[in-house]
Amino acid sequence: MEYLHVQSIEVGDDVTTVYLDQEVSDRSANDLKDGERILVDSDEFAFLYIIEDHTGFHGIRFDEHVWSDLKRGYERDTTFYLKLNESTRLTLAQFNDEMAFLLENIQGNGNYGEAFELAVKSVFE
Numbered sequence: 001m002e003y004l005h006v007q008s009i010e011v012g013d014d015v016t017t018v019y020l021d022q023e024v025s026d027r028s029a030n031d032l033k034d035g036e037r038i039l040v041d042s043d044e045f046a047f048l049y050i051i052e053d054h055t056g057f058h059g060i061r062f063d064e065h066v067w068s069d070l071k072r073g074y075e076r077d078t079t080f081y082l083k084l085n086e087s088t089r090l091t092l093a094q095f096n097d098e099m100a101f102l103l104e105n106i107q108g109n110g111n112y113g114e115a116f117e118l119a120v121k122s123v124f125e
């Protein structure tokens with residue numbers, strides 16, 4: 001799976017915009033679709049929102065350094081958009097539902113590892 005790294009997150013009243021550390025070409029951006037699920041990388045402390053195209057799945061990496069802004073957007077129940085380049089953004093339609101499920105599932109679940117659970121708890125509780 002190819003990863004795209006989140007550089008920053010801008011939280012507004014109704015919309016949260018996710019900025020990548022590099023732009024995606026127009027051609028590639030037009031092929032991307034919302035994968036509508038979030039996975040975790042509990043070893044490297046990241047949430048991975050899945051997007052896809054004809055080549056397969058790609059993970060949008062929300063590393064620990066952006067979690068506080070991610071939390072603000074999530075708590076405000078905003079719509080999350082991924083800014084792929086200057087002219088294209090992709091709606092991450094299931095972001096809030098997936099985060100709610102994961103945050104509930106991570107709590108007290110040893111499968112994610114104690115260190116990851118504590119890191120999530122320190123930001124999201």
